[in-house]
Amino acid sequence: MSSPVIQTKNLDFFFNSGSKTLDDVNLVVPAGSIYGFLGPNGAGKTTTLRLLLGLLKKQHGSIEIFGKNFENNRIEILKRVGSLIEQPSLYLHLTAIENLEIYRIIYGCNKSRINEVLSIVGLENTGKKKAKQFSLGMKQRLSIAIALLHQPKLLILDEPTNGLDPNGIIETRELIKKLNKEHNTTVLVSSHILNEVERMATHVGIIHKGKMLFQGSLGELQQMKTKQTALEIETSDNTKSAQLLKEQFSIQQLNGKIIIPFQSKEQSAAVNKMLLQHNIDVYTLHPQQSDLEQLFIDITSNDK
């Protein structure tokens, strides 16, 4: 297996307020992956990405990108990284081409790249229109064009679909997949929407309140999800209950409790009703609480 493109070790970060924004973050982004960096707003996603780009001074831990220490190889690493952090950063008094020209000079790419990236993001015909006259979607696309200009091996995108219409979201997602597939670009993309990450990522990292709760492939995440969401039942007659429940659910018995996969509140009510109808007293009936599960509820409830 090839070495990871990004690897952080024991990354901590404090803002002046004193509370830990990041707590022991060990990010591993495999080469050639689309890594979905998932977490609710304020979880520490942007802070992590800003640390990776050197926009925040590292306080504790280590950052390696392309197998090299970031601080000692900042310029060399940044030459191969494209980034889009938070809202679009464009010179609003300049046209799309002029904006790209500034970064073309800095990265030293060919003039032809400007038209290439403009056609990739579908902004070929903006002519003399200044960036301030662009819609938010166009601004976002131009920012992505800037990030792609120098054909980076690693793309760091912070909530790239924020503020885009449904069409724009799909296009951005397809673009990320295409870059990954055709140019083998490793993409680290953050999002607060589980659904979105599931549709494009090969790997997922979940951060909550500054801590990594999960990291692995998309398949591992799916497994984790079903395992974590369970309904715990304790009754006066567990043996009889188990037999009844077995007809409808895959059950597990653990420490005098029955555990079945949790589906919905209505399911809990139905289970309760069924047990009572068979003259079984129900002592406990509740979904297993775990940080991760609560987190999924947070993440999915944002998916509107």
Added chain:
Amino acid sequence: MSFAISLRAEILKTKRSAAFWLSVLGALFIPVIFFLMYFFKPEEFSVQLKSKPWEGHFEHGWQALSLFLLPMFVILTCSLIPQIEFKNNTWKQVFASPQSLGNIFFSKFLAIHLMILFCFILFNIFMLLSAVSVNFLNSKYSFLSTPVDWLALLRLSFKTYVSILGISAIQYWISLRFKNFIAPIGIGLALLITSLIIMQWEHISKVPYAHPALTFFDIRKKSSHLLTNHEWNSIGYFIFFTIVAFFDMKYRKERG
């Protein structure tokens, strides 16, 4: 080499920016006023400018500029150019691009100075044009028949430029610190007005915001040295505050 790249990018950013238009309009303002004055009051001014027309013309022009407008222009330019990054949220993109902090810092500072020099050159050209054109309209003036003392003009421009160096470094530092552009402009204006009020103070040559005004008075005195005390002080402030500003940026925890 890499510095030249950063500088080119910086210059591109000022295209059509507020700072660019300020330079053009700032340079145009006084020559236009002079043109109107000469045009409507030829009896008065043609007599006044009889003996040394160019010297009088340029001295009056630089006088009108140096005391207040020029330091104000420097304060505004030092804020407007960093503001391009603040306003557009582009600092993060700049710091995430493969440029050393030194190149980022000094290329922007040099872009500011090129903008100031651009304004100087325009100002001199516009002053020249205003005198020549008024002479075409009214033959009482003797601008067309008298040669321009280029060396004196160069000396005047150079000394004035040196006199604003200190202000430029202080203002650049303040402008990099504050996202809100009212702060550097407010601080600069307050310091400028204060120094004009205390012009009679014996230590006034140590006050950077008074240096352009002092240079103007010095020009009238026609001292033999190219640079006088306060101009050396201006260079000293420039070096000191440029270093302070650079290390302040370098060691800041948060960028962009």
